[in-house]
Amino acid sequence: MELNAIDMSDHATHAVNEHHGFAHPAPVWQLLAVFFALIVLTFLTVLQSTFELGNLELGLSLFIATIKAALVIMFFMHMLHDKPLNAIVFLSSFIFVALFLGFTLMDAGAYRDSIELKEVDSPRAVRATETEHSAEAEATAGDAAAEEVH
């Protein structure tokens, strides 16, 4: 009984303080605002792809994608209210991705030959010529057969 009473009072104080223990529910307006910002940024990235911007295009689309990613990480994934350790763990992965991509691309010249595109025949092109030949062969065979009948 005594223990139950303690539990009850615990709940009561939670209700009064509108405190949800260690939970930090995100306000609805924040979720909606982030969602609409993401949609607007998606429109923006589609729009910028219709302009001819040359080399700038790749950088700009990656920049917009990174803003979107940051919004998702900070608000939808609650990183703003998360423990710093979690943020350090997750963000450190991008350091390793940068190392991975950076060194591979820096090295690209060394194995250039092995990633060079090779001549290949498209199966469809081959098939098209094959059917042409077989059609000709059939036509001559058909003629021969017709002659035999006559």
Add this chain to the structure above:
Amino acid sequence: MSHSSDTHGHDGHGHDHMPFQAHHFDDPEQQFDSGKLGMWLFLVTEVLFFSGMFCAYALYRSRNPEVWQFSSQYLNATLGAFNTGVLLFSSLSMAWGVRCAQLRQRTGLVVSLAVTLGCASIFLGVKAVEYTHKWDIGLLPAGTYESQFAPLPEHGSGLSPWLINLSIVPALFVVGFAIWYVVTMVKGQKRESEVSGPMLVTALCYFVGVGVGLAFQNAEAKDHGSEHSVAAVSTDAEHMDDHGAHDSESLDKHDEASHEGDDRHAGDPTLALVSTSVRHDVVVPGAPTLAEIDQRGGAGLFFSIYYCMTGVHAIHILGGMVVLTWLLVRATKDHFNEQYFGPVDYVGLYWHLVDLIWIYLFPLLYLI
């Protein structure tokens, strides 16, 4: 642990109060924090796993920028943008679901999870339309990629046989969940019907996605079809120009037009032959011709990378749907509250990461 600080009572684990607290954790918060750190570590491995594919992408794109320019023309940016919106909305509903779990809003959580599952299903339906259309016209990985300059093989108009075959499994799911839903309703099993109902909607949403995908695709094919004759004339005029690059661009569009509208042109070999003869004349100074890109394995390479990245992403969506279903079942059993919402939060983190990867895939593959 001293009893004065332990409000859960003499059993030491508070099974009445916290049925899902594992014995080796002091309190719900410690359990939650441990799980969350584990989830973030898993997401790190996911980021590194996908980075391998992004590395291949960066390496081959930097070597062959013109291949990317040429091949991405065949991806339908409208469908990609639509799917981006669908995934962003599913992320919103997932984040809302986490909020509901934290506030002990049982109905809200069930609805959020159902919406998230439905969006995932729509995404896969649209993806199925995209994939099967490419398989139909030979936009396949290296080795099986078929030249887009050779005449298209004849295939019947109407639905792609690939799409029909791919839709068998979702159709079986629809039938199964429909039967289950009817059974739960007849038996008056309220809780079970709260699972079977959303599952039926989820299975149906695949076909909504297929419908939307086909509608967008057909609308675009019609647009291109009407432009087709104009494009054919204008390419002749531009041939006189020295602007090789411009020439090749308009030809790309011209080519795309002939393929997007291939349902109607499939039976008309002259059109394909016309475009073939035009294409082989193209000479872009200092750059490989489009025919070379098409033939030298470049386009096939692009589609290898495309299928690998989007395919692995789609597998992650499927995996997410499995765990979301598990959450849905638990949500109907009212397992989650302000002390125990970890599973919803962890699945949410995973789901947002899958969304995050798509945020990068969309501009990198569709919008070049």
